[in-house]
Amino acid sequence: MKKFIIVALCSVFSITLFGQTTLDSLNSKATYCEIVGKQGLFSKKLTINIDYGQETGSFWHPKDTRLKDENGDAIKFNxxxxxxNLMQQEGWDFVNAYVIGDAKDGYVYHWLLRRRIM
Structure with a gap:
């Protein structure tokens, strides 16, 4: 009877060892950002804000998180x-997207991107 219990316990414990995940992708680090695109009131171009998790200021003194060119002007995207395409050239990968809004009030596009850190 003791042998049966010992064999049964060893079998149960060995089965749980197979449940452990050792994928390298779980151990690798990544950083994420959210792209928020808003269409202008009288324009078809998009103004893009990027959220890396940085502090965005207060309600009264918000920090500008728009993508800017080398002159400091906000970049308008088609x-x-x-x-x-621009973010992919910088090493970012697409993860997920969703849209908020409607045709009357305009759409706000939210895209989540990831960049692996080796």
């Missing part, structure tokens, strides 16, 4: 794919 579409969210235009932004994605």
């Amino acid at each position: 579409s969210m794919i235009d932004v994605l």
